[in-house]
Amino acid sequence: MNYISVEDARAYILKHFAPLEPERVPMLEALDRVLAEDVISELNVPPFNNSAMDGYAVRAADIVHAAPDRPAALRVIGDVAAGYVATRAVEPGTAMRIMTGAPLPSGADTVVRFEETSEGVETRGTGKDRDTVEILKAVQRGDNVRAAGEDIHAGEVVLPRGTLVRPPEIGVMASVGKKEVAVHRRPRVAILATGDELVDIDEPITPGKIRNSNEYGNAAAVVRAGGIPIRLGIARDNIADLTSKIRAGLDAGADLFLTSAGVSVGDYDMVKDVLNAEGAMHFWQVNMKPGKPLAFGVLRGKKDVPLLGLPGNPVSAMMSFEIFARPAILTMLGKTRFERPTVQAVLEESVTNTANRRNFIRVRVEKRDGGYVARTTGEQGSGILTSVSRANGLLVIPEDVTLVRAGDRVDIQMLDWPEW
């Protein structure tokens, strides 16, 4: 039997995907999506010189010799709060009381914190009504002043196209008044489970039947990757039902089609026949475990739509989704890095790999004594769904490695943070 490697299958599949066209959305809806335009600031941020502290706005030249035993006395000519502009200038020998964020009055070049003035060392009174303040320390010109544009310059690209929008990027866009922004559209992913053995989760189970779990697992995985699932339910193993449900998915505007089951070498050819009739398909044996059977091709609809035919075993379907569907969805979202983060962990049990295939062992990583340790989630059969639900990481054993020993330090691809 001819195998295709994981890399070759993935590279071939990903050639069929590119970032989807941009759409303009209210800025908050851009969260966790990728910018399809540069965000440029039209203004300086902050827009004006302002005080970084609560204190007195002064002219540095007036306080060059100030010290606790030789304070510089300045006449207080007013008070400026955040959001307001001083109506007069700080002339030599004067000072203005100033709050954090307030614009620096003209004439002033420096702010002295309350703690370094007579106001700060006195025990009573707010200082608001005083006529004179004594400065107790010579500070550098410009101290405690945030210069206009020190965060962002007018005309600067603050967030380049391709940036993932997280909460801080939302804050940056707000600070430059970016109300709407172009991001790549979310992909619509049609999900079709196939098989006469399937019953839906709210139907009674009859002899020989099993629950349709792949549709739900795939829908959740699509949401987690950032796509929009289009759930098409179950197609029975007959040409009419398979054909009509595939066309329904195309009509619903799918950007990617996911089927499950019906693509193994030994399967009845119904699913294969219908997929071949609706598009141009490859039916592969991928050199991985679980997840050997995989179909990929392009359906002909109003537009060409790539189809990934996942295996029917739930564990195999999840692993194939992880390795092939997730990067396809991320690509359509404009993301460019698909690798899961890795942690180094000490393996707590020996694991064998006798299949000569790349083995994706589901493991549970935990923090212990400041480091990470990993154990398998038990029986790794492709029918054991709980082998995935107990896992937070994958130990990937290469095709030509037959044994990884207890005590070895291994890289684990984390599906979730080890803390969860």
Added chain:
Amino acid sequence: MNYISVEDARAYILKHFAPLEPERVPMLEALDRVLAEDVISELNVPPFNNSAMDGYAVRAADIVHAAPDRPAALRVIGDVAAGYVATRAVEPGTAMRIMTGAPLPSGADTVVRFEETSEGVETRGTGKDRDTVEILKAVQRGDNVRAAGEDIHAGEVVLPRGTLVRPPEIGVMASVGKKEVAVHRRPRVAILATGDELVDIDEPITPGKIRNSNEYGNAAAVVRAGGIPIRLGIARDNIADLTSKIRAGLDAGADLFLTSAGVSVGDYDMVKDVLNAEGAMHFWQVNMKPGKPLAFGVLRGKKDVPLLGLPGNPVSAMMSFEIFARPAILTMLGKTRFERPTVQAVLEESVTNTANRRNFIRVRVEKRDGGYVARTTGEQGSGILTSVSRANGLLVIPEDVTLVRAGDRVDIQMLDWPEW
């Protein structure tokens, strides 16, 4: 000035939060939430003994001596596909063709893969019409059979209360027919920005004013943590506006109230006065940088609602959200682990900490030569929002450490995966 430590402030705050009451949701909507009930399977999964391979269902006793040069010939009495139940039993000397997932016919106890039968080694024909099959290998009794209940036993708790629901857990719930499930309700988080200096993102900027970025950054951070933001806009620095907007947030059913600005020692007392009038408040100086000023208390509404008063500086607000608001939201969701995952990285530049406060340095971690390296995101002033937007991790320098040297191996708390 009296400081409160990060730990003491956090412990005091978190005493006021507990998982919110459960709600029953359609199972797919439980994604990324925490189970408030045990999920118990009423059925075995798989519900019946079934074939793990495409092959022949046989009686192991019939093939104990089978070998390529001494095949065991068995009469083929039928064919069973997934979803169907064989209508007759496998008697001694007979075999039934079987597909992956199909129920094992009565009488049979073992499945032999096609590859180990005459069907597998012949080059033509599907085998469907043959009367006899030759078994070329003696396999163990039970081989290639998935036993009923091998994944999940009837009556078993498959997902205990407290489990975070990820795509595999969705798959498990589907496989046991769990259509709706109880999860902890998402917290509603009221967000109020305060200050006369703020203008909203779609308003013209006038002298002395800055954009309201905290409302948007906080709303995005609430969404990311799993909460539902209730955006109340900007309250001006007057008693009437502050009071009415706080009451509006309480009327909207807030479980947590977030304000920004107005809680520093030097600030005008408007915000403090109103918060004290509406509840019982603490105004703290937390021994951290950025994020020193922080208010916490409980507002009196139809129910008591905890309020976190974040600093006004956007960077300080984000760090205070990270350290105090995020764990509060996670607690209400039923989550119990708040730590960010850490990676070990080599620091590429020296960083000083002269403030005697715990310093949360924003860093960018990258993978290089198989390891992680970290650099600061540049100027760390609390007005520099881009110091956060360029960061994917935090280097936390303890209060009593004044210098971390270039080349040191440091733990970085990851805000996002280093791959992004």
